[in-house]
Amino acid sequence: MWADTEPWRLAAARRESADTVTLGLEPPAPFVFDPGQFNMLYAAGIGEVPISISGDPGQRTRILHTIRDVGAVTHALCATPPGTEIGVRGPYGSHWPLHTAEGGDLIIVAGGIGLPPLRPAIYQALRHRDRYQRLVLLYGARTPRDLLFTGELARWRGRFDLTVEVTVDVGDRDWRGNVGVVPDLIGRVTFEPGTATAFMVGPEIMMRFTVRALLERGVPEDRVFLSMERNMQCAAALCGHCQLGPFLLCRDGPVLSYRQLARWISLREI
Amino acid sequence: MPQTLEPLLRGHAFFAGLDPEYLPLIAGCAKNTVFPAGRFAFREGDPADMFLLIRDGMLALEVAAPGRGPITVQTLTVGDVAGFSWLIERHHRWQFDGRVIERIRAVELDGACLRGKCAADPELGYELMRRFAVLATDRLQATRLQLLDVYGHVG
Numbered sequence: 547m548w549a550d551t552e553p554w555r556l557a558a559a560r561r562e563s564a565d566t567v568t569l570g571l572e573p574p575a576p577f578v579f580d581p582g583q584f585n586m587l588y589a590a591g592i593g594e595v596p597i598s599i600s601g602d603p604g605q606r607t608r609i610l611h612t613i614r615d616v617g618a619v620t621h622a623l624c625a626t627p628p629g630t631e632i633g634v635r636g637p638y639g640s641h642w643p644l645h646t647a648e649g650g651d652l653i654i655v656a657g658g659i660g661l662p663p664l665r666p667a668i669y670q671a672l673r674h675r676d677r678y679q680r681l682v683l684l685y686g687a688r689t690p691r692d693l694l695f696t697g698e699l700a701r702w703r704g705r706f707d708l709t710v711e712v713t714v715d716v717g718d719r720d721w722r723g724n725v726g727v728v729p730d731l732i733g734r735v736t737f738e739p740g741t742a743t744a745f746m747v748g749p750e751i752m753m754r755f756t757v758r759a760l761l762e763r764g765v766p767e768d769r770v771f772l773s774m775e776r777n778m779q780c781a782a783a784l785c786g787h788c789q790l791g792p793f794l795l796c797r798d799g800p801v802l803s804y805r806q807l808a809r810w811i812s813l814r815e816i
Numbered sequence: 817m818p819q820t821l822e823p824l825l826r827g828h829a830f831f832a833g834l835d836p837e838y839l840p841l842i843a844g845c846a847k848n849t850v851f852p853a854g855r856f857a858f859r860e861g862d863p864a865d866m867f868l869l870i871r872d873g874m875l876a877l878e879v880a881a882p883g884r885g886p887i888t889v890q891t892l893t894v895g896d897v898a899g900f901s902w903l904i905e906r907h908h909r910w911q912f913d914g915r916v917i918e919r920i921r922a923v924e925l926d927g928a929c930l931r932g933k934c935a936a937d938p939e940l941g942y943e944l945m946r947r948f949a950v951l952a953t954d955r956l957q958a959t960r961l962q963l964l965d966v967y968g969h970v971g
């Protein structure tokens with residue numbers, strides 16, 4: 547699968563938290579992607595994994611991927627020294643429907659490692675800020691130490707045209723922000739449910755409860771979009787590994803609307 | 817003459833939609849209060865015979881854990897209510913420390929006074945119970961979600 551692709555060069559690696567690293571990869575030629583898409587990254591001799599692109603879509607010569615070290619391949623990728631060549635194929639998958647959201651409020655909800663796949667959409671929305679009414683980012687993590695992109699969050703929080711609410715499940719004395727779960731943030735922010743569009747990535751349990759909170763406030767089902775980052779293998783709609791109901795998530799997803807997913811997302815054992 | 821607290825009660829999310837005829841009754845058990853940052857609004861184990869309708873500021877519910885220092889399990893802010901122990905039989909003690917992160921302005925309601933009014937007027941009692949049941953259920957669900965540790969290590 548790699549024979550016909552030129553490797554990318556790891557230009558820089560930045561530690562975001564104890565288990566998460568952002569890789570800045572240089573493609574052999576300028577690389578175009580849409581917010582929400584992912585690449586398949588190959589760790590030599592170990593294997594290949596889907597990883598969302600976490601950088602600015604306007605930046606085409608250094609492509610960011612933010613990776614949480616959870617197993618063999620992600621561990622190898624997180625430990626790769628700068629200068630190394632890495633196999634990359636992509637971009638794959640559907641993207642965040644930023645056009646659908648235009649004219650109304652845009653609510654972006656991230657949990658844990660779910661912030662990186664949403665960051666390109668945040669950059670894009672900020673670049674075209676006048677196309678949206680309110681722009682709201684709700685982000686939750688396990689503890690303050692697990693928060694990603696903290697410098698950027700602080701800068702975003704300082705803007706008058708972006709509402710940022712961050713919460714952690716468990717806090718300590720040094721943490722002066724919210725402690726509580728992400729679905730509870732939905733009730734705390736001001737937005738117009740009738741015109742709002744929501745983009746969401748996080749652990750599936752968090753997403754299910756957050757969807758409920760959004761629907762209860764009156765956001766229509768077809769304006770709630772989720773990225774389903776269940777595991778996949780070929781990314782080419784061949785192996786069936788990532789099938790969810792009628793969808794092959796690598797081809798039809800990862801971004802799908804809740805209306806499409808509602809029947810499948812809460813079924814057990816799929 | 818002391819200022820009536822009815823407008824503050826009416827304006828707080830917790831009493832949204834309450835029959836206005838109850839407001840003077842409830843206001844009779846209420847007082848305005850302020851807690852400066854860094855102080856405790858209440859301490860775990862102390863008798864809990866009041867609750868707070870938070871109007872402004874931020875309060876952390878903390879529990880002391882040996883060897884780990886205080887852990888914050890929840891923060892409360894504008895529109896939130898702190899404390900339902902006062903209402904529950906045999907539970908009239910604070911379960912957590914309430915540390916003030918940002919100066920709190922709140923309406924404090926006297927538990928014994930309100931219990932007396934609820935006993936005299938079961939309709940008011942039912943109204944309050946209904947509101948606290950919603951609050952307690954929301955808290956319970958949030959706590960369950962926290963316990964699931966959804967961001968924890970996969971696998």
Ligand SMILES: Cc1cc2nc3c(=O)[nH]c(=O)nc-3n(C[C@H](O)[C@H](O)[C@H](O)COP(=O)(O)OP(=O)(O)OC[C@H]3O[C@@H](n4cnc5c(N)ncnc54)[C@H](O)[C@@H]3O)c2cc1C
Nearest residue numbers: 595596597598613614616617618619620775776777970971
């Ligand atoms: C479209 C898509 C985008 C993704 N984007 C990112 C990203 O931006 N950053 C990132 O860190 N990860 C992302 N992931 C998840 C990442 O692909 C997996 O963590 C990775 O495949 C694990 O491989 P491994 O060999 O390191 O661990 P493995 O040994 O394969 O797995 C380690 C543990 O993690 C569990 N696991 C593996 N994959 C997943 C998954 N997708 N969801 C939940 N649990 C899983 C396994 O069951 C196992 O318990 C994405 C996944 C998909 C499908």
